[in-house]
């Protein structure tokens with residue numbers, strides 16, 4: 001991650017809520033509702049502040065009821081096969097029945113893990129960045145800019 005992380009406190013809060021959901025479920029598997037409340041809060045914060053959550057986190061949350069998906073506790077995990085070759089992992093939420101299907105591909109690389117997804121590695125042309133950094137409108141264009149700033153007055157004076 002970058003050395004200067006924006007919304008650091010919000011990310012710490014998301015982390016805390018996610019860990020708290022795991023904690024209450026491990027203490028008592030009946031704490032499904034409490035864990036869901038934590039995950040729902042976590043989802044709401046991420047949505048409000050437009051924060052990206054890691055795919056490993058997103059895969060353990062039910063997108064329908066915000067339940068924390070733990071295989072054998074709050075979710076079932078099954079292996080499915082399609083057309084002989086492609087295999088899928090189907091995680092089904094035990095609370096609402098929503099299932100998510102993940103392709104079993106050990107070579108799959110997430111977009112965020114690819115080198116071209118990193119902003120620092122993208123080459124940006126220098127003239128564009130230098131032009132954007134310069135202010136488009138100087139603060140004081142003319143000493144008597146207050147009079148010439150009115151377009152109607154300038155046109156009438158030109159006609160006469």
Ligand SMILES: [Zn+2]
Nearest residue numbers: 062065093096
């Ligand atoms: Zn669910």
